[in-house]
Amino acid sequence: MTIQLVLTSSISNISSPPARFSFHLASVESTSSNLDGDCDAIHDHASGFSRFLDALKSQASIDDKRVIYICHRVVHGGDYNEPILITQESYDHIERLSDLAPLHNGAALSVIKACISAVPDAKSIAYFDTSFHRSIPLHISTSAIDPQIAKQRGLKKYGFHGLSCKAPESLNLIVLHLGSGASACAIKGGRSLDTSMGLTPLDGLPGATRSGSIDPSLIFHYTNKAGRMTHDPNMATHVGVTRAEDILNRKSGWKSLTGTTDFGQISAHAELDNPSPDVAERNPNRLAFDLFVDRIIQFIGAYHLKLGADVDALVFAGGIGEKSVELRKVTSQKIECLGYPSLDASLNDGASKQKETVIQISSHSFNESAAVRPKQILMCKTDEQYEMAHECAQDRSLWRES
Numbered sequence: 366m367t368i369q370l371v372l373t374s375s376i377s378n379i380s381s382p383p384a385r386f387s388f389h390l391a392s393v394e395s396t397s398s399n400l401d402g403d404c405d406a407i408h409d410h411a412s413g414f415s416r417f418l419d420a421l422k423s424q425a426s427i428d429d430k431r432v433i434y435i436c437h438r439v440v441h442g443g444d445y446n447e448p449i450l451i452t453q454e455s456y457d458h459i460e461r462l463s464d465l466a467p468l469h470n471g472a473a474l475s476v477i478k479a480c481i482s483a484v485p486d487a488k489s490i491a492y493f494d495t496s497f498h499r500s501i502p503l504h505i506s507t508s509a510i511d512p513q514i515a516k517q518r519g520l521k522k523y524g525f526h527g528l529s530c531k532a533p534e535s536l537n538l539i540v541l542h543l544g545s546g547a548s549a550c551a552i553k554g555g556r557s558l559d560t561s562m563g564l565t566p567l568d569g570l571p572g573a574t575r576s577g578s579i580d581p582s583l584i585f586h587y588t589n590k591a592g593r594m595t596h597d598p599n600m601a602t603h604v605g606v607t608r609a610e611d612i613l614n615r616k617s618g619w620k621s622l623t624g625t626t627d628f629g630q631i632s633a634h635a636e637l638d639n640p641s642p643d644v645a646e647r648n649p650n651r652l653a654f655d656l657f658v659d660r661i662i663q664f665i666g667a668y669h670l671k672l673g674a675d676v677d678a679l680v681f682a683g684g685i686g687e688k689s690v691e692l693r694k695v696t697s698q699k700i701e702c703l704g705y706p707s708l709d710a711s712l713n714d715g716a717s718k719q720k721e722t723v724i725q726i727s728s729h730s731f732n733e734s735a736a737v738r739p740k741q742i743l744m745c746k747t748d749e750q751y752e753m754a755h756e757c758a759q760d761r762s763l764w765r766e767s
Contacts (some may be wrong), residue, residue: 368758371425376417385437387402409479411482414483431676437491440467441565442491442492443465445491448496450489451489451490455502492528496527505558505559508520524550529749536677538551538678543689544572545626546566547661551672562628567618570661576617584613612721619653622653623653629689635655657694679740680744712725727743
């Protein structure tokens with residue numbers, strides 16, 4: 366079954382009013398049916414979804430009774446390996462996982478609740494970032510901690526950004542999903558072999574406000590209580606998990622270094638044309654840029670080895686991966702020693718303007734029938750909404766009986 370894009374809509378700034386609402390019909394060239402602007406009536410997910418349903422009827426002539434399925438992206442699905450119909454049981458399961466994805470699952474549940482309340486006859490289906498990574502081998506997903514406690518509490522590597530990592534079965538890929546949340550994934554024969562995010566999205570690459578992987582004891586020293594804890598165990602009660610998560614999830618990342626979450630601004634002010642190693646000492650934007658690239662190439666190198674150097678392509682995706690010409694250029698230069706081709710400057714510069722979903726930006730052409738296929742560097746436009754809709758359309762078990 367094929368699916369067709371009818372319209373796109375988005376709501377932003379709900380927590381920083383005025384909220385912004387956009388609604389665009391895919392088949393209408395005239396702007397008279399499109400909406401784009403501030404909306405004071407939106408103050409939470411429920412009022413936001415209500416505004417969407419109003420626009421759906423007034424601008425697209427689609428009554429909410431025609432809405433049969435609603436697909437929800439949920440970051441952490443725990444042991445759910447497939448999309449799941451939202452019931453009270455599955456809702457409660459996702460809610461219990463909120464501590465492992467504090468920036469995402471709570472908001473997703475709020476949206477789910479709003480949708481079920483407004484359109485109770487529609488089926489709400491959750492699609493999980495974690496599902497793609499169920500193929501990660503046990504020795505990679507396991508941490509070196511007490512196995513009984515790990516099993517009881519579900520403490521293992523789950524991985525995230527899975528909805529943007531679906532790959533052809535014949536290819537080995539290293540996929541970089543780079544945005545305000547960033548991850549790397551090694552894909553072997555179309556299946557996840559390893560990924561940088563772990564039990565929670567905090568592990569791995571740094572993000573806009575996330576620290577990424579750090580020495581586990583750093584947070585205790587960060588709070589200036591580590592020395593006293595050594596002599597007085599009671600001091601440990603003052604270093605709460607909630608505070609630690611707040612610091613590492615919301616008060617770290619490149620915002621902590623530069624004051625902004627906008628990686629485009631960071632790149633623009635990083636003085637990338639200056640090769641001096643001293644630039645990072647005086648320019649926090651350069652420090653943040655260099656730090657991000659350093660962590661990225663660490664994972665590229667590690668996954669290159671895990672795939673036995675048999676890598677068909679390195680893929681840049683996500684908001685930064687798609688838009689940052691500079692990041693793609695610098696990263697690619699640093700991995701040429703592994704046999705990756707240099708970037709084609711014109712292809713790299715114009716990649717984000719292309720209509721194709723997958724754009725080759727390296728200098729070598731791809732020939733799948735060749736005896737030895739050269740490595741490629743690609744830019745892929747992520748469309749997680751389409752992937753959910755496509756999966757829903759293909760899953761006959763979700764179809765209603767006519």
